[in-house]
Amino acid sequence: MQLMSGNEAIARGAWEAGATIGVAYPGTPSTETMESFATYEGVYAEWCTNEKVAVEVGVGASAAGARVLSTMKHVGVNVAADPLFTAAYTGVNGGFVILAADDPGMYSSQNEQDSHYYAMASHIPVLDPADAAEALAFTRSAYELSERFDVPFMIRSTVRVSHTKTPVEVGERIDYTPKEYEKDASKWVMMPAFAKPRRKVQLKRIQELQQWAEECPFNVVHMKGTQRGVICCGAVYQHVVEALPDASVFKLGLTWPLPKAALEKFSAAVEEVYVIEEGSEYLTVQVASLGIALNEFPCDLPRDGELSPGLIKRAFGIEVPAHIESPDDVPGRPPALCAGCPHRLVFKELSRIKAIVTGDIGCYTLGTLPPLSAMDTCLDMGASISMSHGFELALAGREHRPVVAVIGDSTFGHSGLSSLITTVYNHGAGTVCILDNRTTAMTGRQGNPFNGVTLQNRTSRELDLLGVIKALGVENVCQIDPHDAKAVREALRVATKDQSDELSVIVFKAPCVLLHRERKPYYFVNADCRSCGVCTTLGCPALSKDVESGLASIDPVMCIGCGQCAQYCSFSAIEQIPASSAKGGAR
Numbered sequence: 001m002q003l004m005s006g007n008e009a010i011a012r013g014a015w016e017a018g019a020t021i022g023v024a025y026p027g028t029p030s031t032e033t034m035e036s037f038a039t040y041e042g043v044y045a046e047w048c049t050n051e052k053v054a055v056e057v058g059v060g061a062s063a064a065g066a067r068v069l070s071t072m073k074h075v076g077v078n079v080a081a082d083p084l085f086t087a088a089y090t091g092v093n094g095g096f097v098i099l100a101a102d103d104p105g106m107y108s109s110q111n112e113q114d115s116h117y118y119a120m121a122s123h124i125p126v127l128d129p130a131d132a133a134e135a136l137a138f139t140r141s142a143y144e145l146s147e148r149f150d151v152p153f154m155i156r157s158t159v160r161v162s163h164t165k166t167p168v169e170v171g172e173r174i175d176y177t178p179k180e181y182e183k184d185a186s187k188w189v190m191m192p193a194f195a196k197p198r199r200k201v202q203l204k205r206i207q208e209l210q211q212w213a214e215e216c217p218f219n220v221v222h223m224k225g226t227q228r229g230v231i232c233c234g235a236v237y238q239h240v241v242e243a244l245p246d247a248s249v250f251k252l253g254l255t256w257p258l259p260k261a262a263l264e265k266f267s268a269a270v271e272e273v274y275v276i277e278e279g280s281e282y283l284t285v286q287v288a289s290l291g292i293a294l295n296e297f298p299c300d301l302p303r304d305g306e307l308s309p310g311l312i313k314r315a316f317g318i319e320v321p322a323h324i325e326s327p328d329d330v331p332g333r334p335p336a337l338c339a340g341c342p343h344r345l346v347f348k349e350l351s352r353i354k355a356i357v358t359g360d361i362g363c364y365t366l367g368t369l370p371p372l373s374a375m376d377t378c379l380d381m382g383a384s385i386s387m388s389h390g391f392e393l394a395l396a397g398r399e400h401r402p403v404v405a406v407i408g409d410s411t412f413g414h415s416g417l418s419s420l421i422t423t424v425y426n427h428g429a430g431t432v433c434i435l436d437n438r439t440t441a442m443t444g445r446q447g448n449p450f451n452g453v454t455l456q457n458r459t460s461r462e463l464d465l466l467g468v469i470k471a472l473g474v475e476n477v478c479q480i481d482p483h484d485a486k487a488v489r490e491a492l493r494v495a496t497k498d499q500s501d502e503l504s505v506i507v508f509k510a511p512c513v514l515l516h517r518e519r520k521p522y523y524f525v526n527a528d529c530r531s532c533g534v535c536t537t538l539g540c541p542a543l544s545k546d547v548e549s550g551l552a553s554i555d556p557v558m559c560i561g562c563g564q565c566a567q568y569c570s571f572s573a574i575e576q577i578p579a580s581s582a583k584g585g586a587r
């Protein structure tokens, strides 16, 4: 017995099932799954540039006979949707399992999506584990099922299952012999002549899956009485059992397709039937569409965010003892760019020139928050460059503030590159800032094509970012040290001076502070401080000002000695402590 998170258990299940290939792009809450899979003996695992590429590599490896795991967060499924829908036509050779990790409550996402809809729309069966033990068992079985039904299987988890550790019974790795690849255009070449008959294969498969759903061992009924019956899945099951101990529960492990007859039987056995689900209406609508009459909740059940036992109790008008509710007066702790973050000064300067900043997704999205307040938009990965092109198109011929796109290195590789090609190809203008902090910081410092670090530390090559941009035909390209305030200011001034007819790209290159965790002697505020407050407009968590006097101060424990703030003090009031007097070496 071991304690594992859902993510670790999915990796283990794949390994036990004999999977040898892992392909992914990081994204919370899925990331640790591939990181964990990569540590097992006898597997090859890699980060791909994006989720679409990952699924395509996965389909290739499956066609060639290997068992494959691909993992992504819910919005990653949007990116992967193109190959996903057609992979549900081609089917598989070696079993193919795709993890879609949803984030109800948006702890680390730009939206709340329910991946069930993708499973339903693409006709890919989906399994919903409720804890780590099920995550392992479902994933392990999914490989056999994928081969039996000739279709990829989806494992859908939510943040609560992905990140919660629960006891798991681990097993041995099976001795899986990869299948032979056989050329078969009618299965693998999805052009109309072959896709049409393949669609019929898919429809027949759906019927077979529907029949199998009725006997699927992952759907479990716990009868407690005949009054109240609840249909649910995944982490919500745990909340339901805690909130409604007397309810009978139909716990769905297979959430597409649904077991119609079994659900009808359950509904007939109880007086009232409810579907309880998180941040979605997928299950409610699907169960209702089977002709099952659902009861209204006596009180409201939230349709957004994560559920909790307390919220479920409330929906049934059950009093919730105060001790199980989180107090409302817990102070908020908004995230901030780290002390010493190389992104900070770029935002400080963009904010100073009042640029229209089309942003992207990464640590640097925090440049939106006060006091930097520099970012105007954030939509999806890669959108910064395409949106700035849109701004430029719409603002052409009108007086306007400079338009600047800001994107990270990993996000540029993910999808920014194709956006930049569109802008160059169409003679777009504006300025693109690529914040190359040598890593994919936001999701835990994974490798990417521009730092050349691979998931299993295999030999790789670091793509030449400046070379790639120049090769696209952008002539106005430069590289700047983002810790140098004057250089950042000047580069932005030049780039945004006359944006009407030329596209410029600035690469701000300096490693993320969390990469090497190098601390230099800290800075402190001396007696020359005039309370002007400029240094605190940088939003460094190590810097604060006294509410009454307005005097600035630096927390020596948080300060890592980057010296960004000292460059903004006109009174030389920010000084670095001499290395000799810093306690404990550099401190």
Ligand SMILES: Cc1ncc(C[n+]2csc(CCOP(=O)(O)OP(=O)(O)O)c2C)c(N)n1
Pocket (backbone or CB within 6 Å): 025, 026, 027, 028, 073, 075, 076, 079, 109, 110, 361, 362, 363, 364, 381, 407, 408, 409, 410, 411, 412, 435, 437, 439, 440, 441, 442, 443
């Ligand atoms: C389609 C999609 N896939 C994955 C993610 C998760 N994610 C958010 S930001 C990010 C990468 C950030 O790296 P980078 O652009 O280098 O910026 P940094 O965080 O290093 O500043 C990832 C993988 C996402 N939001 N959307």
